[in-house]
Amino acid sequence: MSMRIKTWLLASLLSILSSLPSFLLLPFLTGSAQAQTSIVLNTPFFAPITSPGRDGVLDLFYAELFKRVGLKVDIQPMSAERSLLNVNNGIDDGDVSRVLGIDQAYPNLVRVPEPVMFYQMVVFTRKPSFVVKGAASLEAFDVGILTGWKILERNIVNTRSLLKLETGAQLFSMLDKGRIDIAVIEKLEGLHFIQSLGLKNIRIMEPAFVEGDWFLYLHKKHEALVPRLTEEIRKMKQDGTHKRIFDTVLKRYQPVAGA
Structure with a gap:
């Protein structure tokens, strides 16, 4: 075969491949180039959601999920805003979990449409019991939240004061010392800090201040992975893997939750 014909055939093949939708190329990518790569996900969360020991619910869940699509995953701690x-700037590959619609403010993010977990942002306090019913029920209090948690920044308004802190340990230290009246944080993380810091007489107010689904978000350069990841998350729920991982990790916190 002449060099001219070989060149023509190669050009034709490249032209055909470039015209295909990205999801059709995914099997070729996951079987070769991507098989040797790791996806780097950022996490602003603490145990039991993610932890330095890589034994949080999402640490274990994502290790299994990305293994199923032929990839390794590295989860690194980072502040919520950073x-x-x-991820929006393409420096890192994704964020472990965010609320629906966060991609409207960060347009380079793409959402994997199957939820990875259900969250509850709840009120922790030493104050007498009261019913949590929207932002108005918090107006009389000094409130603390974590910096960069957009859903709380949007929904907590007109409080006596609003203090934003970098870590959950700082948040619960301020609550324990009476510097704030209320800490609003994801329920599982709050239970972890009560347990790990040995705090007493802190109660959870009902119902949750806000609750809903969390989703995996990736930088748009990984959009081709979305269909496979969506499919595998659904399979992990169907075959019981998702529930088994969550139950195994969260049972460590049941004594606190029932206290």
């Missing part, structure tokens, strides 16, 4: 900025 995490979104880094």
Whole structure:
């Protein structure tokens, strides 16, 4: 075969491949180039959601999920705001979990449409019991939240004061010392901090201040992975893997939850 014909055939093949939708190329990518790569996900969360020991619910869940699509995953801690900025700018590959619609503010993010977990942002306090019913029920209090948690920044308004802190340990230290009346944080993380810091007489107010689904978000350069990841998340729910991972990790916190 002449060099001219070989060149023509190669050009034709490249032209055909470039015209295909990205999801059709995914099997070729996951079987070769991507098989040797790791996806780097940022996490603003603490145990039991993610932890330095890589034994949080999402640490274990994502290790299994990405293994199923032929990839390794590295989950690195980062502040909530910095995490979104880094992923939006393509510095890192994704964020472990965010609320629906966060991609409207960070347009380079793509959402994997199957939820990875259900969250509850709840009120922790030493104050007498009261019914949590929207932002108005918090107006008389000094409130603390974590910096960069957009859903709380949007929904907590007109409080006596609003203090934004970098870590959950700082948040619960302020609550324990009476510097704030209320800490609003994801329920599982709050239970972890009560347990790990040995705090007493802190109660959870009902119902949750806000609750809903969390989703995996990736930088748009990984959009081709979305269909496979969506399919595998659904399979992990159907075959019981998702529930088994969550139950195994969360049972460590049941004594606190029932206290």
